[in-house]
Amino acid sequence: MDAALLLANLANPPVLFFFLGMLAVWLRSDLEIPQPVPKVLAIYLLFAIGFKGGVELHKSGFDSHVLTVLGVALLAAVAVPLWTFFALRRRLGVPNAAAIAATYGSVSAVTFIAATSLLSHLGVSFSGWMVAAMALMESPAIVIGVVLARRFGDESATSFEWRELLREAFFNGSVFVLMGSLVIGAITGESGEASLAPFTSGIFKGVLCLFLLDMGLVSARRLAASREIGLFHVGFAVLAPLLHAALGIAVARMLGLAAGDALLFTILCASASYIAVPAAMRFAIPQASPGVYVPMALALTFPFNVLVGLPLYLAVINHLWK
Amino acid sequence: MDAALLLANLANPPVLFFFLGMLAVWLRSDLEIPQPVPKVLAIYLLFAIGFKGGVELHKSGFDSHVLTVLGVALLAAVAVPLWTFFALRRRLGVPNAAAIAATYGSVSAVTFIAATSLLSHLGVSFSGWMVAAMALMESPAIVIGVVLARRFGDESATSFEWRELLREAFFNGSVFVLMGSLVIGAITGESGEASLAPFTSGIFKGVLCLFLLDMGLVSARRLAASREIGLFHVGFAVLAPLLHAALGIAVARMLGLAAGDALLFTILCASASYIAVPAAMRFAIPQASPGVYVPMALALTFPFNVLVGLPLYLAVINHLWK
Amino acid sequence: MDAALLLANLANPPVLFFFLGMLAVWLRSDLEIPQPVPKVLAIYLLFAIGFKGGVELHKSGFDSHVLTVLGVALLAAVAVPLWTFFALRRRLGVPNAAAIAATYGSVSAVTFIAATSLLSHLGVSFSGWMVAAMALMESPAIVIGVVLARRFGDESATSFEWRELLREAFFNGSVFVLMGSLVIGAITGESGEASLAPFTSGIFKGVLCLFLLDMGLVSARRLAASREIGLFHVGFAVLAPLLHAALGIAVARMLGLAAGDALLFTILCASASYIAVPAAMRFAIPQASPGVYVPMALALTFPFNVLVGLPLYLAVINHLWK
Amino acid sequence: MEAVKRIEIIIDTREMREVCRTLEALGVTGYSVIRDVTGRGDRGVQSGDELTDVFKNSLLLTAAPPESLAGIIAAIRPILKRRGGVCLVTDAQWVIH
Amino acid sequence: MEAVKRIEIIIDTREMREVCRTLEALGVTGYSVIRDVTGRGDRGVQSGDELTDVFKNSLLLTAAPPESLAGIIAAIRPILKRRGGVCLVTDAQWVIH
Amino acid sequence: MEAVKRIEIIIDTREMREVCRTLEALGVTGYSVIRDVTGRGDRGVQSGDELTDVFKNSLLLTAAPPESLAGIIAAIRPILKRRGGVCLVTDAQWVIH
Ligand SMILES: Nc1ncnc2c1ncn2[C@@H]1O[C@H](COP(=O)(O)O)[C@@H](O)[C@H]1O
Ligand SMILES: Nc1ncnc2c1ncn2[C@@H]1O[C@H](COP(=O)(O)O)[C@@H](O)[C@H]1O
Ligand SMILES: Nc1ncnc2c1ncn2[C@@H]1O[C@H](COP(=O)(O)O)[C@@H](O)[C@H]1O
Ligand code: NA
Ligand code: NA
Ligand code: NA
Secondary structure, three states: OHHHHHHHHHOOHHHHHHHHHHHHHHOOOOOOOOOOHHHHHHHHHHHHHHHHHHHHHHHHOOOHHHHHHHHHHHHHHHHHHHHHHHHHHHHHOHHHHHHHHHHHHOOOHHHHHHHHHHHHHHOOOOOOOHHHHHHHHHOHHHHHHHHHHHHHOOHHHOOOOHHHHHHHHHHOHHHHHHHHHHHHHHHHHHHHHHHHHHHHHHOHHHHHHHHHHHHHHHHHHHHHHOOOOOHHHHHHHHHHHHHHHHHHHHHHHHHOOOHHHHHHHHHHHHOOOOOHHHHHHHHHOOOOOHHHHHHHHHHHHHHHHHHHHHHHHHHHHHHHHO | OHHHHHHHHHOOHHHHHHHHHHHHHHOOOOOOOOOOHHHHHHHHHHHHHHHHHHHHHHHHOOOHHHHHHHHHHHHHHHHHHHHHHHHHHHHHOHHHHHHHHHHHHOOOHHHHHHHHHHHHHHOOOOOOOHHHHHHHHHOHHHHHHHHHHHHHOOHHHOOOOHHHHHHHHHHOHHHHHHHHHHHHHHHHHHHHHHHHHHHHHHOHHHHHHHHHHHHHHHHHHHHHHOOOOOHHHHHHHHHHHHHHHHHHHHHHHHHOOOHHHHHHHHHHHHOOOOOHHHHHHHHHOOOOOHHHHHHHHHHHHHHHHHHHHHHHHHHHHHHHHO | OHHHHHHHHHOOHHHHHHHHHHHHHHOOOOOOOOOOHHHHHHHHHHHHHHHHHHHHHHHHOOOHHHHHHHHHHHHHHHHHHHHHHHHHHHHHOHHHHHHHHHHHHOOOHHHHHHHHHHHHHHOOOOOOOHHHHHHHHHOHHHHHHHHHHHHHOOHHHOOOOHHHHHHHHHHOHHHHHHHHHHHHHHHHHHHHHHHHHHHHHHOHHHHHHHHHHHHHHHHHHHHHHOOOOOHHHHHHHHHHHHHHHHHHHHHHHHHOOOHHHHHHHHHHHHOOOOOHHHHHHHHHOOOOOHHHHHHHHHHHHHHHHHHHHHHHHHHHHHHHHO | OEEEEEEEEEEEHHHHHHHHHHHHHOOOOOEEEEEEEEEEEOOEEEOOOOOOOOOOEEEEEEEEOHHHHHHHHHHHHHHHHHHOOEEEEEEEEEOOO | OEEEEEEEEEEEHHHHHHHHHHHHHOOOOOEEEEEEEEEEEOOEEEOOOOOOOOOOEEEEEEEEOHHHHHHHHHHHHHHHHHHOOEEEEEEEEEOOO | OEEEEEEEEEEEHHHHHHHHHHHHHOOOOOEEEEEEEEEEEOOEEEOOOOOOOOOOEEEEEEEEOHHHHHHHHHHHHHHHHHHOOEEEEEEEEEOOO
């Protein structure tokens, strides 16, 4: 069961292209997808997934089930950074613990998209409005991380304006595009969907392949260059997603989510942010080392989730749900 | 009627994304579509619309109706800069008046595309060969603006070669791609259309959304930064399109254009150029202030036409035509 | 027959856009497709053609016919640089002869893609696995060129590590993407094909048009700027593809290839590399002049093959095969 | 030609806006910015290949009259202290036009 | 090492071609150009985010023998006068190879 | 402020990795790289419009203590000899923070 799913995941083109990117770095190929194209591909993916999620929301509406799930997702985005911070504080110091807490409390949109791609690949249905849960879970951990850093750390060292931080947390480019596309999708509904489908759905999986090829390149490069990463960090970067996934699965079961939605909820808990969070941390907790929290999320947790985590979590869900 | 059309326009995804881009600047999000990607998106849009127009021309041929409309379009592109120059000369001085005359005499391809998108959204048909009218109206105003600046201004100050100017007016990148694609579309006809349709039609509206997101960002930024713009300029930037649209509608009525074509002809008259013209003006009339004529076209007239003008002009046309 | 095919080739949109790009340079338009977008378009094309080839290979499998053709392709990639080197050595000196040998021994993926586009345009079928032949023919000529330069030239002048060179030859970005996509296509087969088709097939021809527009620009610019190119180089750049094509057609006939595959095999022999090879030559044979071997391949042989060669070779094949 | 100080500041792309605001507040009316600069320094490698502008630098160049140098440095130094980066000063001649 | 003048010209991207032609006409055989430079100067902000190269600068750098400096400045100054931009000159050492 | 040597190396983009490795081996811990530089020199025009990084230069800038200059030049010169490119050295002041 497990092995079959693992294979099915590995035979999904986006995952294969991710692996191809990592291979390119290991074989020291000079392959690159030059900037700023990957940035625009990321905007495209957020645009497409946000828009499609908005259209789904238009169809389903905000019933009590949807609202409950969104509320619980928000709670998870508050709980994860809190426990993470207190678990790491002794060992890594307040600034790094706070930054890692924010990183793992927030979510990785690309991992979420990889999860939807796996579900489509396997023909498992899921609710488009789970994108709204993702959008809600991006920002809170940033604010919590900074509050913790100031409360328990050297307050004078974090000189910044709250206005700036809140803007960074809630209006940074990726959150903004995702949220905006979600709202536009919800406004335009089926008519918008029909006219945009070739762009937002037709070429989606192909663009995802190209983007994951780049992600494979970048994450393997970052892994090779990460000198500040020790065994403890590696352990955390692999165990934290497993733990968060276990909790996510338990909560999803209690909420009565269907298998597809359960996987999406689980991956939101288990993934770590390497886009929105680092930008905010660099600005608000400059004493924390980006050479630690970025490679943990980007070069360890992300590949782990994409290559191993997704099929594993789904196997567990399939086992429990049936 | 008016309000319904206004709402229909505002519910069209490209317009919503344009607004989202402006919102991002007002909320001080760091969202951006990094250059040079927007440049390439613009080339794509010109390529697609030119090609499709050429295919239509291949189908319809140049009958006397088409030729008449093209001839009148050319006349409009000569008349608008002439009256604009003499209206503004006293108040703004010869160089700025000439540059603004060229700006408003030429056309905005993106506004034209937004108009076709509104028509498709509403299911109103239009003739693909109107693209040829747009192509014809891009360049003449540039030449007229420069002639006026030299005739009435300080001739010694405009030292440049005519060869260079004509090349700038007729062979600048955007005119060239539009014209070239038009010709290629006309050569290849239906067979070319079939093989390119997923690219030129399928993903077109989606790319337009992304592009207008960027246009919203840039035009809101330009509005915020425009310190040389006074009330007079704002008034002109809103009233000129209204006046030119009224004239355009009158002419379209006399020509017996169908409603869709009438809107396209109207928007060609009412729109102002912020791509081809500024490049030429900077070069040929360096005494004119780009800080005036660019924000007028890009940050005032363009959003006005896209958000308010298009549904307004169409409402008037619908009213008169029925 | 010949003339009809020439016209059919010239009416194929990608070829027309290539010509449009050249025209832009001749008319001194400022049109450009700004970097790094063309680089990413090239990656897209290699990705798409590699993936589709891999899927075909998945369907057909490696039967003895396929293996024979691949083996002969490899032989051709060894034979062409050998004779080229000895033919040019006297006249151009060892380093330039070796670099040109590598250039003409390797292949141009874009020319290959243009050939598939011509075949689709004419409705002639071809085997997707010919892409594997192209992938095999990219690298050997590089190694052979360098071996010849060292064997017959000043060995001390070519100080480099073999490891680096082999990596450059076999793992450079374009070879890597092509090979990787081929393998991924072969792994995922029909299921992958279905989900990626709108990206790899739907928009393919449109992207090819845009890319060839850029190739037209670059190759015309390079032609205008090439001061080191003499009549001898021009002669070689036109006669070599004719000769190699003749040999290719003869071999294809002996192998019993179908007409479409015969054209692809022929164009692999007749085309010259301007992507993978220059990078390797610059590094491994720095005494050779990139101002010679790059314009020969990019500004002479490439346009010759695309505009004249392809229809000519196909006319001969059609004549012989029927 | 006029003697000026050529001041070059390399710093995180995300901090560049603050640097520009600081300079403008000091009355600097002319400067140029190169946005895509990678590098290596005390805070590690800035490889510029990420999706955000974290790990990317920008370079600002301004030619300023010698008497304004002290003020500029006093204003820039705290930013560099907090955010990293370098500031180099060279003597140059400005071609008056 | 050889003493040279390090000349830096920042000007509209669209004017850069003319600058290069002018330098080549003077016999300058080596220069480098950085194309995407934003900035602020007498003629306002050049933000580089537009669809055309209007509102974008380029930077040209050339190391030239001291004796050629006067000629270069004389040729460049009228362009700067007409089109704006700056030209800075620094003393530098060229590493001969 | 501290007196430093401002060293600027313009070379093929593909050679830049070797230059960086060389500098790091000499203990240089800080440098900046601008990747997209076109130019013209003894080996012709580098127009930067190709699909590979052939025909494109990069510029490296490093501020180094004066005593390390000789070592850096000795290490860089052979690369320039083999691969072309230029290296300029200017006196500068480093703003200590
Ligand atoms: N010695 C140096 N010379 C040139 N650039 C430097 C130097 N040191 C640091 N930098 C640049 O400044 C950025 C930030 O430096 P740091 O704060 O020391 O990490 C680096 O990424 C480099 O781009
Ligand atoms: N003092 C300065 N230092 C550095 N760059 C400058 C300075 N003044 C102007 N520039 C650059 O030159 C461009 C044109 O200047 P201007 O013609 O004064 O608007 C500006 O956009 C800046 O990029
Ligand atoms: N005198 C110079 N000043 C500035 N840059 C130069 C100069 N000479 C050469 N370069 C740059 O160095 C690159 C390689 O030079 P070369 O090896 O002489 O062809 C050129 O493409 C230019 O970008
Ligand atoms: Na998480
Ligand atoms: Na107009
Ligand atoms: Na060949």
